[in-house]
Amino acid sequence: MDIALIVILSVLVLYFIVMIPLQYNYISEMQERKAETQKTNEEIIDDMSFENQQLTYNMQGNLFTLPSSIVAWIIYKIRHRAV
16 A cells, blocks of 8 residues: 555656646746737637647646646746846
8 A cells, every 4th residue: 555655646746747847838838929919818729729729728727737837837937027
């Protein structure tokens, strides 16, 4: 039982660490599109193809990516804060 718990937690931590750069790229891309087009996130998503909409909803709506998304958002805010 202890080994199984360690393996599961290790896989979750690895997934969390691997997803941080992917989430960061997603956040920075959406912010760039938002600045270029002067549209809201909803309007940008509505203008996407169906496949890209599904990828976006998967990145935003998956509970397993929530911790990675929060860390990526904090890193984005730190790197792009107004000086």
